Amino acid sequence: MTTPTGATTDGNTSRPGSTSDLADNATTDAPGDPGFRGLSPGQLMWRRFLRDRTGVVSACVVLFFVAVAILAPLISMLYGKNPETHYGQEDVSLLTDSGLPTGPNGGMSGDFWFGLEPGLGRDVLTLLIYGIRTSLVIAVATSLLTTVIGVALGIAAGYLGGKTDYLIGRVIDVLMSFPSQIFLIATMPVVTSLLVSPNEKNPGWLPFVAVTLVLSLLGWMGLARILRGVSLSLREREFIEAAKVTGASPMRIIFKEILPNLWTPILVQSTLALPAFVTAEAGLSYLGVGVSEPTPDWGRMIADAANYLRTDVTFLLFPGLAMVVFVLAFNLLGDSVRDAFDPKTNR
Amino acid sequence: MTTQAKPEEVSAGSGGTPFLSVRDLSVRFSTEDGVVRAVDNLSFDVAPGSTLGIVGESGSGKSVTNLAVLGLHNPDRTEISGSIKLDGQELVGAPNRELEKLRGKKMSMIFQDPLTALSPFHTIGKQIGETFRKHTGASKKEARDRAIEMLTRVGIPQPTSRVDDYPHQFSGGMRQRAMIAMSLVCDPKLVIADEPTTALDVTVQAQILDLLKDLQQEMGTAIILITHDLGVVARTAQDIMVMYAGRAVERGTVREVLKAPQHPYTWGLLSSMPSLTGDVNIPLKPVRGTPPSLINLPSGCPFNPRCDFREKVIGGGCTSERPPLSPATGHAAACHLNQAQRQDIFIDQIKPRLG
Amino acid sequence: MSSRKTRLAAAILVAGALAVTTACSSGHSNSDGSKGGAGASKAPVKATSISVGTAEDSKGPAVAEPGAKKGGTVNMIDRDDFSHLDPAQIYMNYNAEVSLLFTRQLTGYKTAPDGTQKLVGDLATDTGTTTDGGKTWKFTLKDGVKWQDGSPITSADVKYSIERTYASFIKSGPTYVQTWISGADYRSAYEGPFGGKHLDAVQTPDDKTVVITFPEAHTDANFTLAMTGYGIVPKDHDTKEEYDKKPFSSGPYQITEHVTDRSLDLERNPNWDPATDPIRNAYPDKWHMSFGVQAQQSTERFMADNGDDKNTFSFHNQVHTTYIDQVKADEKLKSRTLEGLTPYVDYYYINNTRIKDQKVREALVKAFPHQQTRQLQGGTSYGDYATSYMSPTVLGYESYDAYGILKKPQGDPDAAKQLLTEANAVGTTIVYAYNNTPVQQKVTEAIRDALEKAGFKFVPKPLDAKTYYDAIGQVNNEYDLYWGGWGADWPTGYTSLQPVWDGRAIADGASNYAHLNDPEINSAIDAAVKIADPVEQGKAWAAIDKKLQDKAVSIPDVYQRSLSLYGSGLGGVKFDTLAGLQSPLNIYVK
């Protein structure tokens, strides 16, 4: 598991602000987008996105997952099972003595469509659909938090420059120098103990908040670095100079002039970071410092299932497949969003 | 001096055959939005040692035409028809290997922005020498010497040391000089200069144009000069072709076209250009509207939505019929206005504005 | 036997995540092989018969293994390297087991072919003699016992070894003998032999005789001295702290190479005489031990039985929980499957300072879902339902099921609710502290389910694995219920019950996790210690055990079992009931 420290896997981090290149296209060999003349960049982006079939399909898949997450209680009501009941322990015929489902294929049956979880004998399907909620909530919260931190510090460093830039730059250097896996593991108990004292009851939000905080701690530097670069170059541009000359306050310049020009890298980076946080969250669960029982969680399901690989691959199949599809769809969506914003990469 | 005689000379060429002869060239790109007709049925000739200026707005097909001459389009997405003959050799449909041998040797190109057009990773000398080695099989040493020689010719000071510099170490004008040196290193017979001065300061522009002219005289190279700046053309070229929406709308010698333009689009171009001798009280008048979509061209004359004179055409042919470029040789324009109308309008309405 | 650290390592996050087999979280099997359904309860296990052997029993050589032959190399794979090899530092069963190959004590355990075990003299000619009811113990060394360099082992070596346990660098070994001789603060009474001072309580009238004198009677001191912690160390080759990495051999093998965390290689000690040793059959020429293999991987490897793995066994790694059904179902594996009962008992401690009402405690005992929690940890192979605090492996064990656990191992919510109603305590909050590992999280869910059904209000409190024992070891902790196991240091009731239930031992970090301070129990413990006859003493301990149950001081859960595999090329691999591990003593290469 690596924490998403920016789109290091993509070649174009060095040129994130290339929407401004759009205008030049017509004079070079590309015919440009003559059909789009007169549309705003947002509309252009949207139309380009709609034409990207992979993007639309992956957006549908992502929306499907989101819908399932939101409708989880309804689905579970219609299906007649819930993720809390230990079916396998209430009906002893369902599990063997050592906790494996008695039925073949992980106990898949008309009652339990995706089978039963070994041990507690909960219903895999409902665990899975409630698990999306956990993954999504944490990934979205972490993306938001890292985006806020990244944007704030990135712009501060790039726009204010000087000592602020230097300080933020060194903080980023230090954080990026930490071996991330051991750092995440070591930080988790500290964060937990800071949130709740050992003698207090653990509230339900604790694992969510703790995981989000820990992931965010090492997750914002990539975006901040990119935004620093962009705002550094924006600072020198004429319209900022103009705004300064007219006496606009730094806050106004940042919010009215700089921020609107950063939406592209922000949106692209966040869309790409989200699936990375899904896997990172699962990775934490795999390392045993993630979201704990009884909150359903994919990473924990996969970690559990990895133990049963040889006994019955079925346990790995559903969460593994769901995870791969989910992450794949999100990655593809991120690619498409980027392409829509920046057609030059022409992937 | 008769205005009719000159075009004969040009199209016939000094040796009787043009060095580059383009006939009915069409270039189409298939894109997600539809087929873009970037160049549509274009014909023109370039005689050895002469300069043809191609003028037009962005997206009028100037650059595409010349990239097609060099064969630089992505074959997967581009459909090229018609004929391009370079020194008698057909280029359309020629194998890539053949084209590679011609590019840089018989024909070469100077690009608009030397900063992006030169590789930042290789020294100037390498980039110049590389072309020489490729086409002559010279040794590294010979190539380097040749590069220094070329740099000297294009007027780079201290060429023996600058030859090892990288493009970013050069100023804009020097870069363009280096670019020219690179394109001329094999003494090509045709140089296509795509907006060679657009990215440069005005003073440097003049230097570069003079340099091109000098070199042309020295080496007898034919030049195609692509620009949207009529001033540049006036200074450098013998012939002009005005392009609009992938077609030639007017063609003739520099004198003919600039002194007695016949196409409303050319008028528009001229009107939008400031002149030192013009009346400062008359405001510049750009061509109204925007260039048309090359996917859905307006029916009839593609310029009709922007044309101020289409009502003058009897029968409204402007929106229904596409005017051909006529006459076939000499000063020609593609417009439904008849010769008299053109002359009247130019003299009455346009000329006063130009001063 | 299992130190805090191993327990911890066992429970720790990553290890837990990678599903490591350990004494507390692993899968085990069932010696009679019965594959009862999840609901089937089992009859109580028969106690292992353990007795004190005679001088005749103490004579070498060891009983030969039928069909065994000498030679070859035996491989051992395990998760962890041995944390200690200096005998004085050894408390953990795992370290002790390997020490059998190169460290000898005054006494030791000899296992007969029928599985019965006897305490016999190892270096000593017999199990020691006492004439004053356990205050003075006299041991005589055998002839022909030698160090690996050929020099004879003398009574001075034994004396030195005991003196050495006082040294400040000896921190993790047992402290019984030291405290018996010098009291709890024994380090200030004597600083160890390095300053030239000696311990008067250990006398060596001649080269062969050792006399140890305690201020109080300790009738099972000869069992105590069988602990590896009292193994011998030569004065001339004592490298102090460094000795822990490469001890000098008195047993059949000597260490050739020890790469920490990676490997340990042993070869024959030419100066060991089998005629002096009633315990060790040293068949292989060499041992190659490698570490870092998780239980899952070792199970896979044993099942695959490829190449060198044919000649491989594991001291500690068991069949991983998820493979239990598969291993049991595989007829081909049957011949190389080893099962047995370990000395460990799982308890769920009730915090007696917080839950004072016996009825509430009884309700907890009644409601507890033994079957569900056991199923989560491997089912019958994890262990047998426990009804007592003493393990069946302990001398004197008697079966006694005060609350009908064996009849309703899945818990009896109705009866529990009834008790709560009687106590007017329906809705009592139970704060359950647990080690936050994947398995324990699931176990917690099962307990939550059962206790809520019985009318308790359940508050789970996950603790980080690193802090778990610290937290539950606090006298004023704010938890009501928490898991903790216990294993006897030697198979008598004393180490099985006294450390856990003697109310005078309550202290932060002490092992009386239930914080029970019952004068009746305390005095019964004092009385039992003084009984000289082992069998009578055993009976007294069993009586205390029953009393503890009647008072519902905590919830005994299971007597842990072990299920392991070994390679097909090995013979004589046996289960050591006293340690709960696979014994190296009779292993040979086929």
Place this chain on the structure above:
Amino acid sequence: MLRFLVRRTLGALVILLIVSMVTYALFFAIPADPARLYCGKTCSPENLALIRHEMGFDKSWPVQYWNWLSTIFSGGTFNGVHCGAPCFGYSFDKKELVGGILADRFPTTLSLTVGSAVIFLIFGIGTGMLAAHKQGKAADKIASSLSLLASSMQIYVAGPLALWALCYSTDLLDLPTYIPFTKDPIGWAGGLLVPWIVLSLIWTANYTRMTRSSMVEQLSEDYVRTARAKGMSGSSVFMRYAWRGAMGTIVTVFGIDLGVLLGGAIITETTFSLHGLGQLAIQSFIDSDLSLLVGVTVVAATLIVFFNIIVDAAYALIDPRIRLA
């Protein structure tokens, strides 16, 4: 160049100082008593105090940190073992000098990383270039989708699956072990083949994607077009120009990845039971082995920082526009 190296090395030292300090602070922020772990089953308060004192845990953490720091330069003696400067302390758990343990473990991680890096670089860049070359064609689509799929895989799923498929059930390949290269080169490669395959599978995908996208980007650059206009052949344009441009990105990412991988991949090493720095890190954390934990962290951070410097220097060599200062 020299000035750059000096300046960056000084910066790196400051970073390492902070990293080690934070590790110390973090260690003592964890609500657990490390001394208890060394105290055994019968842990008397006296014993505990003795251990605390001996291990230095009775002092405040800044004092301990300072001691650790000064020991690096002055050396020290632990449990009778002398440790000359630079001395990274003594592991009370393993009873060895931290420097020695690290030196012992590093080759494993190095072999694991370098071996798989060679494979994933060759395959990743190769398929990425192929995809860029055949842009939009079937080969591109296959390579791109396969790499996307592979990059969505997790080591903890792929690792056990590979062990099962290649070792346990088929006995095709050797079980993962580390044999020093100097001792037996063939055994070295054989013992690490399975982890190499799995790691490469996952990492190749990243490099395929990255190579492809930066090659595509470079191929649309003006200077590539210039090269073609000069008559350069397709292959020389591809290699001398586009690849030259794409190399910067790849070297940058590779440098960062290499630092991270060498710093120890906990899950990888645990999945394959290899004793590298990653396993050492997690073990020292579990064992509360402070000096070892700090040692591993500092080594890992050093590698990350070191490769960052290398990347920056390499970037300057690749791209003459970058000036080092």
